[in-house]
Amino acid sequence: MAEPVNYNDRVLIVGKTQSGKTELARHLFLSMNGAQRFAIDPKGLLDLGVEPVRNPLAIDWEAPITHYIPSVQDRHEYEELYDLLWGHRGPPMLVWLDEAMGPTMAGYGPRSMNLAVRQGAAMRFGHYACSQRPQNIAMQLRTEAEHIFVFVPPIHHRDLDELAREMLISTPDLTERLRALHESEGDFAFLWYCRATNEITEFAPLDLGGGALAPAELEEELELEEELEEELEEELEREGGAPVGGPGGPG
Numbered sequence: 001m002a003e004p005v006n007y008n009d010r011v012l013i014v015g016k017t018q019s020g021k022t023e024l025a026r027h028l029f030l031s032m033n034g035a036q037r038f039a040i041d042p043k044g045l046l047d048l049g050v051e052p053v054r055n056p057l058a059i060d061w062e063a064p065i066t067h068y069i070p071s072v073q074d075r076h077e078y079e080e081l082y083d084l085l086w087g088h089r090g091p092p093m094l095v096w097l098d099e100a101m102g103p104t105m106a107g108y109g110p111r112s113m114n115l116a117v118r119q120g121a122a123m124r125f126g127h128y129a130c131s132q133r134p135q136n137i138a139m140q141l142r143t144e145a146e147h148i149f150v151f152v153p154p155i156h157h158r159d160l161d162e163l164a165r166e167m168l169i170s171t172p173d174l175t176e177r178l179r180a181l182h183e184s185e186g187d188f189a190f191l192w193y194c195r196a197t198n199e200i201t202e203f204a205p206l207d208l209g210g211g212a213l214a215p216a217e218l219e220e221e222l223e224l225e226e227e228l229e230e231e232l233e234e235e236l237e238r239e240g241g242a243p244v245g246g247p248g249g250p251g
Contacts, residue, residue: 002147002194002201007035007094008126010117010144014134014163015151020188020205021130022046024149025096027208029128030065035092037065038085042099044069056081061088070103078103078110086112092124100129100137109138117144135162142166148193150174152182167193167200177202 005011005028015021026046029037039048048067053059056077059066070077085095095116097103104113116125117140129141135158142148142162150163154175164171174191181189181202188205 002192002199003196005147006126007032007092008121008124009128009146010120010126010141011128011147011149012134012141012145013128013130013149013151014132014155014159015130015149015190016132016153016155019132019151019153020190021132021149021151022098023208024151024190024206025098025128025130027206029094029096032094032126035094035124035126036063036090037094037096039065039067039096040081040098040103041067041069042073042097042102046098056084059084061090073102075108075110079112082110082112082116086116086125092126094126094128096128096130098130100131100141101133104138104141106136106139109140114138114140117141133159135159146195148195149190150178150193151190152178152185152187154178154182166195168198169200 011025011028013021013025026048029039030048039046041052044052046067048065050063050065050067052067052069054069054071059068068081070081085093097113103110109117113127116123117127117138119125120127127141129137131137131141132155134142135156143166145166148163148166154160157171157175160174160178161171164174167174169177177191177200181191185202185204190203192201192203193199194201
C-alpha cells in the first residue's frame with residue numbers, strides 16, 4: 001500500500017491544462033494544517049482565500065497560509081524568494097510551486113530550492129510542484145519526488161520518458177496505462193506513484209469541490225502557459241541551450 005503524503009514530502013504533480021493537477025495540489029496543500037504553507041503562483045490564478053503578496057518584503061512570516069504572486073518572474077526574484085523560505089527557521093514549512101516550468105528549467109533551479117528538495121524532509125520542509133512539462137523543469141523535482149501524480153490524458157512522449165524513468169516503468173507501458181485509465185474513468189483520473197513502495201495506483205476522478213475553470217479563466221491560463229513556454233525558449237537560447245522545440249523538447 002502506498003504511503004500517505006506528508007507535509008515534508010517532495011511531490012510532483014503532472015498533467016495538461018485543466019487536467020486536475022492544480023485541484024489535487026490545492027487539496028493536499030490546504031489539508032496540511034500542521035505546517036506553515038506558502039504557495040508560489042507564477043500564473044496568478046490561484047484562489048486560496050487570502051490576500052496575495054507580490055513582494056518578498058511584504059511576507060508575513062506568522063501567517064499560516066501565504067499566497068505569493070511573483071512580480072518580476074526572473075531568476076533573481078526566485079533565488080531571493082527561495083533563499084528566504086529555506087533560511088526561515090520557524091514552524092514546519094510546506095512550499096507549493098504551482099507551475100515549475102519558468103521558475104525552473106532543465107539544468108536549473110534556484111539554489112535554495114535545490115537544497116530544500118534534497119534536504120528538506122529532515123529540516124521539516126516540504127515541497128510540492130506542478131507542471132505539464134516535466135522534461136523542462138529542474139531535474140531534482142523529478143528525481144527527489146517521493147510521490148508522483150500523473151493525470152490523464154497522456155502528455156508529450158518525451159515528458160513521459162522522464163516520468164517513466166522515475167516510476168521504474170517503460171514509456172510505452174506508462175502511456176498505455178494512462179490511455180486505458182482515461183478510457184475507463186474519463187477526465188481527471190490519475191496515476192499515483194509512491195517511490196517508497198514502488199507502487200503505481202490508479203485513481204478515478206476525486207470530488208475535491210474545485211470545479212473546472214470558467215472559459216475566460218481557461219483561456220487566460222492557456223495564454224499564460226504559452227507565454228511561459230516562449231520565455232523558456234528565449235532563456236534557453238540566451239544561455240546557448242536547446243530551445244524547447246529542439247533536441248530533448250517537444251517536436
